[in-house]
Amino acid sequence: MNILEKNGKTIKYHIERKKIKHTYIRVKSDYVHITTNQKVKDHLIINLLNERFFDLYDKLNQKQVIKDHEIRLWQQTYEFHLEPGKFEYQISENHVYCKYPKLNAVEAKKAIYKEEIKMMVDYLRPQILNTLHQVDIDELTYKYKYLKSKFGSYHRRHQDITLNTFLATIDPIYLEYVIYHEYAHHKVFNHSKAFYDVLDQMMINHKKIQKTLKKMEII
Known part of the structure; x- marks a missing residue:
């Protein structure tokens, strides 16, 4: 993980190189993920990040992270309750009650x-x-x-x-x-x-x- 600083503000970023033609920038929960071609130089990526720095910084700070005990459905956040059993679920007011074979929230x-x-x-x-x-x-x-x-x-x-x-x-x-x-x-x-x-x-x-x-x- 790398850190880029500008005007006293910082963002974390990670560069992933693949056999692709274009460069993609995605805002994750607490860092910026860059996917790019294997031949693209680091300084070009940094220049790109600097150009979009404040927009990326704002998105990182505004990003809402859904916790394990929450689930979002159709733009509404519910309390999520999970227990073992054959898969089924029920939505009741602001709660989602779910049975799933494994206690794996994801x-x-x-x-x-x-x-x-x-x-x-x-x-x-x-x-x-x-x-x-x-x-x-x-x-x-x-x-x-x-x-x-x-x-x-x-x-x-x-x-x-x-x-x-x-x-x-x-x-x-x-x-x-x-x-x-x-x-x-x-x-x-x-x-x-x-x-x-x-x-x-x-x-x-x-x-x-x-x-x-x-x-x-x-x-």
Whole structure:
């Protein structure tokens, strides 16, 4: 872990090098994680961090960390109660009571996220189908996974959409946006003007939602 100081303020950062083309900066719970190409020099990363220093510093200080005894569902935080047993859960007022085979809060929460996002997709389905009909797109199969690097993806070969179950922790409008975004890829695979023209027809305010979603960190 490294430390960068500027005007009496500090941020911690870690550089991870991979065989990738671009550089990605993500704000974790208490540090900044940079993923970049193996050939990118350290001073270039530091220059980039200095350019965004105060924005990153503010995000680190504003970041809310969900504790083991808490769970966030659809932008609301609940007290989380876990006990061993066959998986099931119940939401009562500001509490979530969960049984899970292992006393593993992280795994139990991910299981809940998956169930919640499935139910929300079912709830949104009539509206989504109506929108898809207007742009002449057929409904695809959904898959659900907890991902660390993206909110969703469209698989052209398998003709399905993968949704990140992390979306169950934030406002449902972002799930709706990700669904339409991936369906737009079903019609236009790249991010060309034609792609955004399709997305414009499905969700008028998608640009504002996308801008906010890009600032969110998957934790």
